[in-house]
Amino acid sequence: MQIDVCFTPDDYLASSASVVVVIDVLRATTSIATAFANGCRKLVPAATVAEAVALKQDRFPDALLAGERKGLIIPGFQLGNSPFEYVRNIVDGKTIIMTTTNGTRALNFARNAAAVFTAGFVNATAVCECLANMGRDVVFLCAGTEGRFSIEDVLCAGLLVRCCGLSATLSDKALAARAMYEGVRSELLETVMASSHGRYLREIGFADDVAFCLRHDIFAVVPQYCDGIITIA
Template sequence: MKVDIIISADDIKEKKILNKSVVVIDMLRATSVIVTAIKNGCEGVIPVLTVDEAVKIAEKHRNEYILGGERDAIKIQGFDFSNSPLEYNEEKVKGKTLIMTTSNGTRAIKASIKAKNIIIAAMINAEAVVQKLIDYNEDVVIINAGTNGEFSIDDFICSGYIISILKKRHPISLSDIATTSLYIYEKNTDVKSFIKYANHYKKIKQLGLSKDLEYCCQKNIVDAAPEYKDGIITIK
């Protein structure tokens, strides 16, 4: 099994992901939200690129659909929820379908549609993601959503954590960038202490969302690896 990494949503190319299992990471905070919402009974998550698209879908099914997301880490006006995973508790999301648009994460998911499998990952469900990769046994491309087209420390170290688990359980061959990600994680297993240097981490901290950061840096608190297929993210 070959493992590679793409460092931002803007760097996704069809030839790199075709016929491969893609793992999309936006740990701060879109993929952490998706995993949490589905764990808490959300029927599925529909990722979209624009606010207008999200609103149009929701208007057709207002009692069944909820709106969530952000722009520049801030809740979108008129939406039900922001991009804080702590908002997506069972009481609010169970039995609902979430329509979501974010600055980076949903772009990365939508840009991955040519992959064979698209798995949604974060620190909080890394073990479950690895098990699914082993089950599929395809070459892997880990996509870091990044921040506005730029490399993001947080997604990169999360990639390294996933690779570290996979390496212990399955024979793998790493690209240079995947090797670097693994090395960074192995030297910084206390993830929060390392990603505090990330610009996006600092942005979320400045917004007073320290509890989100604490939550998103936890390891393996969710035993689920949602997948994107036919326009919606669900547990297969």
Template structure:
């Protein structure tokens, strides 16, 4: 089983992901939100690339949908919620469909559609993701959403933690140089917040006083589900 990493949504190439199991990570904050919403009873999440597409989907029956997302970390005008996991509580999302568009995360998901499987991961479900990937018994590509097409420290260390968890389950693993580096970074920086404070996106979130979001998204293994993208939407396949 081979493990590789793609460093941003803009760097995804079909020949790198075709017939492989892809894990999309945007821990600050899109994939953390998706995992949280589904864990709290959301029926499905429909990721889209642009605002007009999101508005068009919900116009058919507004009562069954929630509009969520951001542009450059800020809530989109006219949307119900931004990209904070704390907004997607059970009483809000239960039995609803979340239509979501974000700057980086939803782009990474949509750009990965030629993969064999697309799983949604973050720090908060890392162990569950690792177990699921090992069970699929397929070559793995971890897609870091990145930040505006650039490498992101937060997604990279999250990938390293997930690789460590995979390697704790099986030793039948061959890591690429970049995957080996991600694991090394995590092994030497296990306090996540103390390391990702150097990330550009971390500083943006701090400036917006979203400290609780940072603390939540940096927690390890507080959720046991692994959402999957399939046929245009993300669900919890049991």
């Protein structure tokens, strides 16, 4: 088993042989895990607002529209990108169409991989157990922020490497991500609060979201992206 980490989507060279885990801690893959933990049936990523609206009109008329631009809910949509919005009485049994700036783009990069999962701190161990059972080469694909390196995603990749890399061969970036996580695991919240994306979310009023997105293993779900739709693996 070989483990690699892509720090940004541009780092990723499509490989049909690999299992890909997409990580967008702030906040898409955290909200996705939260949605499934609260009963969401399927989640359809969309690249643009127009695509999301068209998907609802043409294929999923009962779906909730969700997503953000610049961190804020899209006008006319039912849900933004805060995990606190994805509560059971809203998402249980529902289909959600979601368009976000970074997470959706990263999923699109990975779409031709043999298997694609999504992970955050909130469901890290569940994803690692799934990967260990598969025993295949894995790439952790960090969504980043508008194509740029985002430390919170790489820290989560580092936790995942640590969690499932015991007997694996690690690339330099996998070694680096694990080292990075080890270096700040006792001050994870302070580090991410001081990061570029953390500071921005605090500025627009989402400091509580940052703290929530760093909670470990509060959900046991493993969202899997297949043929354009995310369901529970």
